[in-house]
Amino acid sequence: MVSRFGMDVGSTTCKMVVLDDQGDVLFKKYTRHCSDVSETVSGLFEEAAPFLQGQISGYVTGPDICKLSPCMGY
Numbered sequence: 001m002v003s004r005f006g007m008d009v010g011s012t013t014c015k016m017v018v019l020d021d022q023g024d025v026l027f028k029k030y031t032r033h034c035s036d037v038s039e040t041v042s043g044l045f046e047e048a049a050p051f052l053q054g055q056i057s058g059y060v061t062g063p064d065i066c067k068l069s070p071c072m073g074y
Contacts, residue, residue: 003051005058007044009037009065016044018051026051037064 002021007014014037018027027048033040041060045052060068 001054003053003056005048005052005056007041007058007060007062009033009041009060009062009068011063014040014044016048018048033064038068041068 003026004019004021005016007016012032013030014033015030016028017025020026029044029047031040031044
């Protein structure tokens with residue numbers, strides 16, 4: 001099984017979706033991050049974890065992803 005995710009880290013909100021290998025939505029969430037981007041993103045991944053199975057690929061985009069760089073080693 002292949003799980004795919006997409007995440008948009010905007011200036012005020014984070015959106016995440018997880019799809020299965022058929023393109024069906026397994027998980028989706030829209031939440032405000034109240035300037036605590038890393039905590040919000042971490043929480044989204046924790047909530048989505050049961051749906052991220054097998055090989056995982058994904059994309060993260062948005063103007064506030066630069067706030068995640070230190071957490072990711074960049």
